[in-house]
Amino acid sequence: MSGSPAIRKKALNGHYSRYLQSGGEKEGDNVVIYKHREDFWYAMIRNLGDPYSGAEFICTLEAGKNYPFGPPVVKFLTPNGTVKLAEAFCVDMGHYHSNNYPATLGMDGFARQMTLMLVLGMKGLGGGINLLNHSNEDKKKFSFESIEYNQKHNKVWVDMLMRVDAFVKDYGQAITSKNEERAKELKKIIKVHQMTSVEEMLKVYDEYLETHPIGSVVQEEQPEIQEEEKPKKSKKDKKEKKEKKSKKKDKI
Numbered sequence: 001m002s003g004s005p006a007i008r009k010k011a012l013n014g015h016y017s018r019y020l021q022s023g024g025e026k027e028g029d030n031v032v033i034y035k036h037r038e039d040f041w042y043a044m045i046r047n048l049g050d051p052y053s054g055a056e057f058i059c060t061l062e063a064g065k066n067y068p069f070g071p072p073v074v075k076f077l078t079p080n081g082t083v084k085l086a087e088a089f090c091v092d093m094g095h096y097h098s099n100n101y102p103a104t105l106g107m108d109g110f111a112r113q114m115t116l117m118l119v120l121g122m123k124g125l126g127g128g129i130n131l132l133n134h135s136n137e138d139k140k141k142f143s144f145e146s147i148e149y150n151q152k153h154n155k156v157w158v159d160m161l162m163r164v165d166a167f168v169k170d171y172g173q174a175i176t177s178k179n180e181e182r183a184k185e186l187k188k189i190i191k192v193h194q195m196t197s198v199e200e201m202l203k204v205y206d207e208y209l210e211t212h213p214i215g216s217v218v219q220e221e222q223p224e225i226q227e228e229e230k231p232k233k234s235k236k237d238k239k240e241k242k243e244k245k246s247k248k249k250d251k252i
Helices: 004-018 027-031 095-100 106-126 136-153 155-176 180-195 198-212 235-251
Strands: 033-035 038-047 054-061 073-076
Touching: 004 033, 004 106, 004 180, 027 038, 033 106, 033 155, 033 198, 038 106, 038 155, 054 106, 054 136, 054 155, 073 106, 073 198, 136 155, 155 180, 155 198, 180 198
Parallel strands: none
Antiparallel strands: 033 038, 038 054, 054 073
């Protein structure tokens, strides 16, 4: 099945907006995604278990002409020991097996599937095009070196990914803390990428942060509650009270 350019555009924008609003989800922290162009995204896969503990792997996702009905092509830019560098590879619902790809998954969901693919490795995937079979020790070494490697070879994309990550976490925190006003404003900022680009969206976000830094909460002014003044006792009341005390003493 193939989609029209309008369907493709709507799906890509919708799936990226879905990602930007995923900050409150448990799984959202494993993947950071930067939409470089409408159909070409960068992703960072991180927070994996052994043998990839501490790793940060950068990959690209490129949507085909039949998106969202066909899967994106993924290429890793950081050595990892599971797939060849900068080469398209075979997974059971990737572009080599597009019939297995669910259209609702989207590029954001497919990026999250890459975390599972890395963990499974060659044994779990059963072999395939451009897959590697490095030892766990090699994978630990790739993981240890990944951050330094990215700073040398992928720094521009890492910087953009970190800016996007800050936005996603801010939105997620606004949702979980029930800061409705901030969540509402950040949701407006999300719409900017659909009309222009993620770069413009982040510029608008930076401007917003100047007056609404992360962690700030605008509190409504509470009206001061004044204590009710106790009515002053008259001379007559004081005299009656004194007489009552005197009578009590006489009885005793």
